[in-house]
Amino acid sequence: MKWYMPFMLFFIFALPLHAEADELIQQGESLNLERCIGIAVKMHPDITAAKNTVSANESRIGQAKANYYPQMNWSTSYSRISPSSGTSGSSSVSGRTNEAFDQYSTGFSLSQTLYDFGKTPTEVKIQKLNRDSAASDMESVTEQIILSVKQAYYGVVQAKYTRLVAEDTVKQTQQHLEQAKGFFEVGTRPKFDVTKAEVDVSNAKLNLIRNENALRIAIVTLNNAMGIPDAPEYLLDENLSFEKYETTLEDALSKAYKNRPDLQSVLVKRQAAESSINLARTGYYPVLTGSAGYNWSGEQFPLEHGWNAGATLSFPLFSGFYTKYQVEEARAGLNILRANEESLRQTIFLEVQQAFLYLRAAEEAIPTAKLGVEQAQENLDIANGRYTAGVGNPIEVTDAEVALNNARTAHIQALYDYKIAQASIEKAMGLK
Numbered sequence: 069m070k071w072y073m074p075f076m077l078f079f080i081f082a083l084p085l086h087a088e089a090d091e092l093i094q095q096g097e098s099l100n101l102e103r104c105i106g107i108a109v110k111m112h113p114d115i116t117a118a119k120n121t122v123s124a125n126e127s128r129i130g131q132a133k134a135n136y137y138p139q140m141n142w143s144t145s146y147s148r149i150s151p152s153s154g155t156s157g158s159s160s161v162s163g164r165t166n167e168a169f170d171q172y173s174t175g176f177s178l179s180q181t182l183y184d185f186g187k188t189p190t191e192v193k194i195q196k197l198n199r200d201s202a203a204s205d206m207e208s209v210t211e212q213i214i215l216s217v218k219q220a221y222y223g224v225v226q227a228k229y230t231r232l233v234a235e236d237t238v239k240q241t242q243q244h245l246e247q248a249k250g251f252f253e254v255g256t257r258p259k260f261d262v263t264k265a266e267v268d269v270s271n272a273k274l275n276l277i278r279n280e281n282a283l284r285i286a287i288v289t290l291n292n293a294m295g296i297p298d299a300p301e302y303l304l305d306e307n308l309s310f311e312k313y314e315t316t317l318e319d320a321l322s323k324a325y326k327n328r329p330d331l332q333s334v335l336v337k338r339q340a341a342e343s344s345i346n347l348a349r350t351g352y353y354p355v356l357t358g359s360a361g362y363n364w365s366g367e368q369f370p371l372e373h374g375w376n377a378g379a380t381l382s383f384p385l386f387s388g389f390y391t392k393y394q395v396e397e398a399r400a401g402l403n404i405l406r407a408n409e410e411s412l413r414q415t416i417f418l419e420v421q422q423a424f425l426y427l428r429a430a431e432e433a434i435p436t437a438k439l440g441v442e443q444a445q446e447n448l449d450i451a452n453g454r455y456t457a458g459v460g461n462p463i464e465v466t467d468a469e470v471a472l473n474n475a476r477t478a479h480i481q482a483l484y485d486y487k488i489a490q491a492s493i494e495k496a497m498g499l500k
Contacts, residue, residue, distance in 0.1 A: 093299050100305040101221050104294055105500075108217045112295030115213060118206035125199035132191040138180040147171040172371055175363025182379070185353035190346050197340035204336060207329035211495055213293070218491040220290035225306050226484040227283040233476045234276040240469055241268040247455075248462065256458060264462040268469070308483040310434055313490045317424050320497050324420050327498030331416060334409045341402040348398045351391030354383040416496070423493035430486040437475070437482040444468070444475035 092107050093099070099107075109115060150168040181188065245265035251257035291299045325331065358379045364371035384391070451468035454460030494500070 092296065093302050095300045096302065098303040098305060101218065101307075104221050104290065105214050105217050107296065108213050108294040109210060110295075112213050112293075114209050115206070115295075118202075118209045122199065122202045122206055125195065125202045129192060129195040129199060132188070132195045135181055135184075135188040135191075138178055140176060140178050142174075142176040144174040145172075147173075169367055171365075171367060172369070173363065173365040174371070175361060175365075177359065177361040179357060179359045182356040182358050184355045185350050187347065187350040187353075187355075190343055190350065194340050194343045194347060197336050197343065201333045201336040201340065204329040204333035208333065211329065211498065211500060213295075214500055215491055215495040216293045217290070219488055220286070220293040221304070222308070222484055222487045222491075224283070224286040224290050224304055225308055226480055227279065227286040228304075228306060229308060229480045230477055231276070231279040231283050233473060233480070234272070234279040237469065237473050238269070238272040238276055241265065241272045244452075244462070244465055244469075245269050261462045264466065268466050308480065308487065310483060310486060312431065313427065313493070315424075315427075315493065315497075317421065320420050320424055320493060321417065323497040323499065324416050325413070328416055329498060331409070331412055331498075334405060334412055338402065338405040338409060341398065341405050344398040345395060345402065348391065348394035351384065351387070351394060354381055356381050419496045420493070423489065423496040427486070427489040427493050430482065430489040433482045434479075434486060437479040440475040441472070441479050444472040448472045 092111065147170070148168060149171055151166055245262070245268070248257060248261040248265040252259060252262050288297070291297050356379065358377075360375070360377040362373070362375045364373045366372045448465075448468040448471070451460055451464045455462065455465050
């Protein structure tokens with residue numbers, strides 16, 4: 069393959085994806101969380117793969133049902149035969165000489181399983197259960213994608229708020245620099261104040277650059293979570309407001325055991341494993357099959373014709389203990405699924421507990437973080453007042469500005485943590 073082929077393939081597949089992304093999101097469109105989730109459910113390749121897995125299992129149900137219907141076949145053959153001859157020169161075929169001759173044959177056959185002691189119905193049942201398990205797996209994948217979208221969405225909002233804090237800090241340090249220059253020019257403050265203010269401005273600008281890059285990374289992460297990495301530019305409805313999420317640990321656990329699709333998938337697989345034992349046991353039982361056929365054959369046209377019909381009862385006498393080991397394998401598979409079910413229940417219990425405690429801790433942190441912002445703002449006002457009155461120093465102002473910046477960032481982080489905690493407990497409970 070030539071060196072440029074990977075690039076050609078990239079553009080071949082990338083261009084339709086970009087066109088589809090443009091159809092979903094208009095340039096400059098404002099998106100809320102629900103819209104982002106809807107796009108992810110439609111576009112994310114993991115969900116598409118899960119949907120096709122369900123479709124594949126649906127087709128297997130039809131394959132299992134095929135044994136309910138008769139099987140028909142048509143065959144046609146032609147042979148050129150040169151019979152062997154004995155010492156007398158005559159053929160062994162009905163006194164024919166050893167001359168070559170043509171042989172024609174055509175016909176159709178019909179076979180139908182009349183009774184197989186429940187093998188076909190059990191196979192159909194197992195495939196239906198596998199289909200249901202795949203559907204639960206698809207729900208589990210969808211819930212994980214939704215959680216990723218929520219995390220990425222609030223990550224963008226957090227980055228935007230944090231960038232605003234960085235922008236305000238740049239403005240504050242610039243104002244302080246202008247103030248220090250004014251005091252220095254009239255001779256009331258030393259050159260140190262101006263130099264210190266200039267350093268503060270540079271640090272604030274560097275911090276702003278880092279926050280702007282963090283915002284770009286957050287947007288890229290959201291695009292990837294939605295399954296459209298090449299999405300056009302859009303706006304987000306910014307919302308980190310606090311809304312208390314009411315639930316108890318007991319209620320959360322109850323909903324989790326009822327709604328979690330991964331648990332439902334394991335339960336359905338366990339039922340399929342139980343049916344697999346019955347399916348394996350059918351290897352001990354006979355199979356009754358009916359058959360019929362009509363055919364034409366001969367050496368020249370018109371061909372002679374005939375028909376046949378009958379029934380066959382096939383009884384397995386000995387198969388090298390194959391059926392016995394199949395049954396043992398099915399029982400072992402059932403025991404594995406029972407253990408997996410118990411392990412998953414313990415995992416769910418742990419996840420719900422952790423999410424619940426995380427939610428409560430995040431809720432308690434918000435008022436404390438908000439109070440910290442108010443106190444830091446008051447401290448900065450005092451420091452600015454002292455500096456303006458000539459009794460303070462620039463270090464006090466810088467420390468107060470840094471404290472306010474950290475307090476506002478901590479408040480934003482607390483709000484973000486609560487949103488993520490809410491999304492996590494909803495995922496743990498199996499809610500979308």
